[in-house]
Amino acid sequence: MTISRKMLGAAAIAMTATAGYAASHLGDTSDKRIALSNNYAGNSWRQAMLQTFEDVAGAAAEAGVVAAADAFTTSENQATEQAAQIQNMILQGYDAIVLNAASPTALNGAVREACDAGITVVSFDGVVTEPCAWRIAVDFRQMGREQVEYLASRLPDGGNLLEIRGLAGVFVDDEIHAGIAAGVEDNPQFEIVGSVHGDWAQDVAQKAVAGILPSLPEIAGVVTQGGDGYGAAQAFRAAGRDMPIIVLGNRQDEMAWWAEQRDANGYETLSLSIAPGVASLAFWVAQQVLAGEEVPKDLTVPFLTVTQDNLDEVLASTPEGSVANVSYSLEDAQAVIAEAK
Amino acid sequence: MSFLSRHRIILPVVSLAVLLALTFWMQPRAMSYFGLNLLFNLAVPIALATVAQMMIIMVNDIDLSTGAFVSLVACITATFLNDAPLTGVLILAALVLSYAAMGAVIHALDLPAIVVTLGMSFVWGGLALFVLPSPGGSSPGWLRTLMTVKPPYIPMAVAASIIIAVVTHLLIVRSGIGTVLRGVGGNAQSVARAGWQVTWLKALAYGLAGLFGVFAGMALVGLTTSADANIALRYTLLSIAGVILGGGEFTGGKVSPVGAVIGALTLTLAASFLSFMRLPPDWQIGAQGAILILVLTARLLFARKGPAA
Numbered sequence: 001m002t003i004s005r006k007m008l009g010a011a012a013i014a015m016t017a018t019a020g021y022a023a024s025h026l027g028d029t030s031d032k033r034i035a036l037s038n039n040y041a042g043n044s045w046r047q048a049m050l051q052t053f054e055d056v057a058g059a060a061a062e063a064g065v066v067a068a069a070d071a072f073t074t075s076e077n078q079a080t081e082q083a084a085q086i087q088n089m090i091l092q093g094y095d096a097i098v099l100n101a102a103s104p105t106a107l108n109g110a111v112r113e114a115c116d117a118g119i120t121v122v123s124f125d126g127v128v129t130e131p132c133a134w135r136i137a138v139d140f141r142q143m144g145r146e147q148v149e150y151l152a153s154r155l156p157d158g159g160n161l162l163e164i165r166g167l168a169g170v171f172v173d174d175e176i177h178a179g180i181a182a183g184v185e186d187n188p189q190f191e192i193v194g195s196v197h198g199d200w201a202q203d204v205a206q207k208a209v210a211g212i213l214p215s216l217p218e219i220a221g222v223v224t225q226g227g228d229g230y231g232a233a234q235a236f237r238a239a240g241r242d243m244p245i246i247v248l249g250n251r252q253d254e255m256a257w258w259a260e261q262r263d264a265n266g267y268e269t270l271s272l273s274i275a276p277g278v279a280s281l282a283f284w285v286a287q288q289v290l291a292g293e294e295v296p297k298d299l300t301v302p303f304l305t306v307t308q309d310n311l312d313e314v315l316a317s318t319p320e321g322s323v324a325n326v327s328y329s330l331e332d333a334q335a336v337i338a339e340a341k
Numbered sequence: 342m343s344f345l346s347r348h349r350i351i352l353p354v355v356s357l358a359v360l361l362a363l364t365f366w367m368q369p370r371a372m373s374y375f376g377l378n379l380l381f382n383l384a385v386p387i388a389l390a391t392v393a394q395m396m397i398i399m400v401n402d403i404d405l406s407t408g409a410f411v412s413l414v415a416c417i418t419a420t421f422l423n424d425a426p427l428t429g430v431l432i433l434a435a436l437v438l439s440y441a442a443m444g445a446v447i448h449a450l451d452l453p454a455i456v457v458t459l460g461m462s463f464v465w466g467g468l469a470l471f472v473l474p475s476p477g478g479s480s481p482g483w484l485r486t487l488m489t490v491k492p493p494y495i496p497m498a499v500a501a502s503i504i505i506a507v508v509t510h511l512l513i514v515r516s517g518i519g520t521v522l523r524g525v526g527g528n529a530q531s532v533a534r535a536g537w538q539v540t541w542l543k544a545l546a547y548g549l550a551g552l553f554g555v556f557a558g559m560a561l562v563g564l565t566t567s568a569d570a571n572i573a574l575r576y577t578l579l580s581i582a583g584v585i586l587g588g589g590e591f592t593g594g595k596v597s598p599v600g601a602v603i604g605a606l607t608l609t610l611a612a613s614f615l616s617f618m619r620l621p622p623d624w625q626i627g628a629q630g631a632i633l634i635l636v637l638t639a640r641l642l643f644a645r646k647g648p649a650a
Contacts (some may be wrong), residue, residue, distance in 0.1 A: 004369070035513065041623075073614065075626045076575055076626070078571070078574065078575045079565065079569065079571075079572050080561070080565075080572060080573060080575060080576075081575065081612070083383055083564070083565060084383045084609065084613060087379040087383070087613075088613050090379055091368055091370050091371050091379055091380070091617075092370070093370060093378055102474050103571075103572070104477075105476045105477050105478070105566070105567035105568070105569065106476060106565045106567055106569050106572050107565065107566065108566040108567060109564045109565045109566045110565070112566070113379070117481075129567075130566075168570075169474070169475070169476070169569055169570040169571050170476075171476055173472070174475040193558060299563070336609045
């Protein structure tokens, strides 16, 4: 009896100690509720993002670091829907909103309302321009530029490029495109001879590339935005053309195809994209802000690059139909914050 | 005729009241000045777009370009109207006129409105991307002030909905020209025999639709503070659903402006309600559709009972 009581007591002390450790050098956030506002769930990247958020934030909620961490996705990928969703979150009394925005500007009204209601808003991937919100951005422009630079290192003589763009009118598409355009300007041996919209989806990209291929000269390289590389490869193969260097976007099917080609004929390329786990980083940043930590408004997260060297390793850890991922911990978030200060 | 089929407005009012009661029950915080405004402020542009759609349905046509048109107006409001107000006003006026011209052409050449408006939606969408290739722009200060005004006692969203309903009711139901316009939907031939130029009337109806579409785009930018080319694409289907939910019918000029506004509010509220219920997003569209079918079924049942009683 006494022994079991003692043991219970010891267990209680140990638990308090762990809780105390988790909340070290920051305020208590165990009564705070954090919501994820997401505008789209229809591709592998977003599915992986939601999964990571559920894993990391769910575990944090279970451990008592926060009271709740709920994910919401709008039924349609529209800024107006998401603005309404954010307004609903204000009504539901969340303390922080982690946001992947449908538009960098069209949600500013709703974000402002959330800030006015005393809610911490942390945007990531699709960031918002409203000054009261935090932004965890990827340098998409650099991502476009890096693709061209990689091609320049592989093809010193240059050649014709095909550009596969994302969804028209979306900020990420414009940024990556601008980076690619800047890269081509710096490397005049390249010329973009064709450009199609692949909407970040294999099937759309395959159709679009198949449609434009007959009108194009010899293609040396394909610059992409992620999610479209495998479709492009299929279109090239179906047309019986020489396989150009297709820069990939970390999707499992793309990397599997890459590994297969590498084994068959020594195909070499580069794959880069933003890791969907950035949602977990945003979650921890929101938690840190709630805990009273001084966090700069603009944070940058590096993108995830897969090269010939680590292809097998990344491919092995990526579930079928998903995308290469890393999930961030509280310490990672603190490191990112410290770096930005 | 039964009481319900004579007063077709009752069903939309009851649907809204039931949904509102359920929302308040699930989320008591919504039952406040601040809460009501949050629940309904994005319904204001939808209500205006629904009224625009109603003008077209009133003359037996359907407009598949509403969403693209409102997006285009939003882009122009966030750019030209903000930077060079005079140019902005002129462009918006030109858009209203082109809508009127579209109506005249549809009637004069006897073209199917569904095809013409579908085609025009790509024109509006292209122009919107041309005006604002990437999201941005900003709302004119006065518009932002207007959409975030805090009147005493009644939240802006509720006050605006009432004003829209009253003004369009006076215009369409009470005024002489409104009656003639509904007559075009009811029996265009007899309106023509009575000496009216149906082409002009259709142009007027489409022009009014364009005008309310412009208001919708402006109201939306006032709320969001900026625009992008895809901002209102969903409004096409929402506006059609709103008109029908509000007691309107696709043919016969049977429309109700007050009902249309209530329909728009009901649709907005339905989305929030489902989100408060924590329904997974995959189910939400289906559930929204189910609510729509439920209300329409109720209407059909009452309409059938009407003649029998």
